[in-house]
Amino acid sequence: MPAMPSVMSSPAPALVLLLLAASIAASHAGVACGDSPGSTSPSRAPAPSPPTSNTTNSSAFRANVLALLNALPHAAASSGFASLSSGAGGDRAFVRGICRGDSTQSECLANLEVAVRDFGGRCASSRSAAAWYDKCCVTYADTNASVGYEDLLQEVLFDRNKVSDPDSYDRTYYELMKSLAARVAGGAGGGPARMSMFATGQAVYAPGDPKGTMYGLMQCMRDLSAAECGRCLRLIVPKLPTCCSGYQGGVARNFNCHLRIQVYTYYDLALNAPPPAPAPPGSVPFPSQSSPDERRGRRRRLQHVILVVAISVGTLFVLVVVLACVRRQRRRIKQVNKEHQDNAGEGMNYISLQVLRAATSNFSISNKLGEGGYGEVFKGELRDGKEIAVKRLSANSTQGFNELKNELVLANKLKHKNLVQLLGVCLQEKLLVYEYMPNGSLDTALFDPEKANQLDWTKRTGIISGIARGLLYLHEDSRLKVIHRDLKPSNVLLDVDMNPKISDFGLSRAFGGDQSIDITKRPVGTLGYMSPEYAYCGQVSTKSDMYSFGIIVLEIVTGRRNNRSLEDNNSASRFLLSYVWDKWSAGTTHEVVDPSLRGRYPEGEVLRCVWIGLLCVQEDPSARPDAAEVVLMLDSHSTSITMRTPSRPAFCFTQPGVVNPVLGYSAPGSNNEVSISDLQPR
Known part of the structure; x- marks a missing residue:
């Protein structure tokens, strides 16, 4: 199979990009473009043939793709996956997007929005394309029979740093991948929707080596069946050892699934343990004569339980003490703030609304100095010629009211030549009056x-x-x-x-x-x-x-x-x-x-x-x-x-x-x- 390596620029260790199919346009985002399944032979990867009439990329097909990409982030954010379609006949488009299983809803939305913006301008002449990012993947095609694209659109990236024991690394790699693939194809044990067809795990290949532990991640598109997911993973698992044996890790992915292996952590290690399988209904353990080894095992388990309970009780006690201290501190702060608010009016100069209307020409637009989320600021001039700035709270701004109340409490008590001076307040329309700053x-x-x-x-x-x-x-x-x-x-x-x-x-x-x-x-x-x-x-x-x-x-x-x-x-x-x-x-x-x-x-x-x-x-x-x-x-x-x-x-x-x-x-x-x-x- 022909290969074209290139080096990707990244803050992380240098990565080498190996293209395994024709019609692939590589970029920093991992974008692959192609035509309909069957237009090229993945085993030989020849240059693509010119599109036929039924694969010509019409403007209607492209418009459907862009409209679906625009709707994809919000459609996929809640569950972590969405499959959308629009159009009819040869112009019908199918778009899918998936977020990595450990992404939150907000992270999923943000990552997909960035991906769609980046991906929308690429592969304009293609009938099928895929873009892989670290925490999400976006694909589109002219058919929902996506399995045919797995051989066409593939990509392998690997870390050029060598491992200490390549043979042990490869053996451990296949064992870990086999375990993860079983969990992914089985739906990961029925966890949350965004964790479906997603699994992580770790394994030690070189004890004593600081980088002797490998951390793996696998994920399939969730519109696949278990059999299709398993087939997809079997296609990409051998890709890394085949091209990159002896290196510290990398990424292999195609149109429907991907995997990643590294010698450092890049996901939450709490995800490593698969959820426990539910006990069969009606199953009841029966007593039996136990051996000495079984009794010793039970004693060890009992000791572990006692240790866990003791640690939990100690942690709970510390937590209760901390919460009590926090509540006490908050009560003190509230008391101080209450005292400040009770005394906020001491020495305050109250100015009538009529005086401020006259000073600002009835809050004329020509006297407006600025505007914020809380309301507006106007320039004014009192009868004695003193220039002032009047902050006027907007009638529908609850946030501005809280801020102005806080400002009234503090500004009335703070007096310094490098702080703007509060001259007075009008309670009829919630107005604060400050000295005017001409510059x-x-x-x-x-x-x-x-x-x-x-x-x-x-x-x-x-x-x-x-x-x-x-x-x-x-x-x-x-x-x-x-x-x-x-x-x-x-x-x-x-x-x-x-x-x-x-x-x-x-x-x-x-x-x-x-x-x-x-x-x-x-x-x-x-x-x-x-x-x-x-x-x-x-x-x-x-x-x-x-x-x-x-x-x-x-x-x-x-x-x-x-x-x-x-x-x-x-x-x-x-x-x-x-x-x-x-x-x-x-x-x-x-x-x-x-x-x-x-x-x-x-x-x-x-x-x-x-x-x-x-x-x-x-x-x-x-x-x-x-x-x-x-x-x-x-x-x-x-x-x-x-x-x-x-x-x-x-x-x-x-x-x-x-x-x-x-x-x-x-x-x-x-x-x-x-x-x-x-x-x-x-």
Whole structure:
């Protein structure tokens, strides 16, 4: 059989792609295109013959395929599999999609949506095609008799690293595959629907070798019968040893099934044990005279049961203690918050609705400054000439009401020159009145090409220092320890002298007593500015704000947005953290400075600011400096101060949104600033 090897580029070990059939277009996603069954001979794999009239790919057939692909993700998400058809006669199309058995419903939907977008533009002239990704597979054809495509559309990938004992590896491989194939073809014991015709398992082929355990996975399309599934697996199991004997693992797959074998874990090991078979109805064990070996076995089993019970009881006791401590801590926090809310009105300036209507020309559209998920902000002028900004809650925004209530409680108690001052409140229409910031937000000033030219280096360092002092007040010097949780350039406003003032405390959280960390069920904030421990684990601390501060510092120095990809000379599309880290590591930090500064800046100060920014965005929260340390580093002009070396930043990657077909890794990212609170955009 002719073979055409090629090397796939991937963060994982290099993989070699072996094409086993004609009319296959290989890609990073593992895409194979072909014509109707029987148009080529798989054993000889000649070039495909020109399509006949009954296989010509009409526009109606292609339109049916695209419509079915568009509907496939939502149809398959709940159960993990869907088979759809549309059209009539020679234009009828059949589309199938399946997710790996260990995928959740949300993962299945997301992976299929990515697969469909990638697959929809390929194989436009083919009557049959398949695309394999790590956690899902999509196929289409002009018939639902899919077994005929198994020989046509096949693919083998293997890891070029060698195993320590090839003979033992191959023997163990066949034994493990035989066990998994029996479970897959048997329906995996009647588990959940998405686990049907799916099985995983492991086996040791080289005891004592750190890579001496192989981990296997098998899956069949769920519209196959048990016999068809077994036949499909028997076709692909020998493919890896035949082409790639002695290598550490790989993938073999065709139109209806696939397998994967590796010497490292890539799925949940809890899936390894097959579900127990149900006992036959009416079966009752009968007593019999037991041998000494049987009695010893029973004693060992009894000892194991006692040990398991003891461990379970101990674990339950620890869990009860932890839950009690958590409940006690939550009661303390609720009590502190209640006290804050009870005292929220102390010293509050109440302004009538008539005064605010007159100040804003009855909330004229010409006075509108901005709009968010909570409502609108208007510019106004009081009778004494004082300019104000009025935040008006939308009538149908329940989320905005909760945020404004929280902001009213906190903003009334927080007084600092680097925080926006709350001037008053109107309860008739739920309005908050703030001092007016004539230069708008840092976001506008920094990322608008014309306004960025007005931000010289002196103004930029003043903004960085002012934000740091505002955080120092929130974290350490105020009556309450406050975590902002949504620090970003659009929430930093600039007064007439370009002094920064932190605003928008709707998502902020106040800590009680000596509390230093909290866990939240619903992380809120803006993608690109949320620290990893907060975004993924819900851990809130002052170091969460310091991560956001570090992002802002790097944006001020570079003039680039963190959550937008950028192009570097002779390199791939990357995010800001990767870009700055690479230049820092190469000793070319001057290349990241905002071109609008035109070289007018002290290199030592730029280096210090980049250094501080990288220290703040480290993955380990304990390694980040606190606000007091940052203020000291910014104020110190002495070269004798020792600053520790930063480690590689969190979320440091290239090309956003690219899915690795083997590892299934998708780089996170967002093309806009969206604050997330309870799955609703702000």
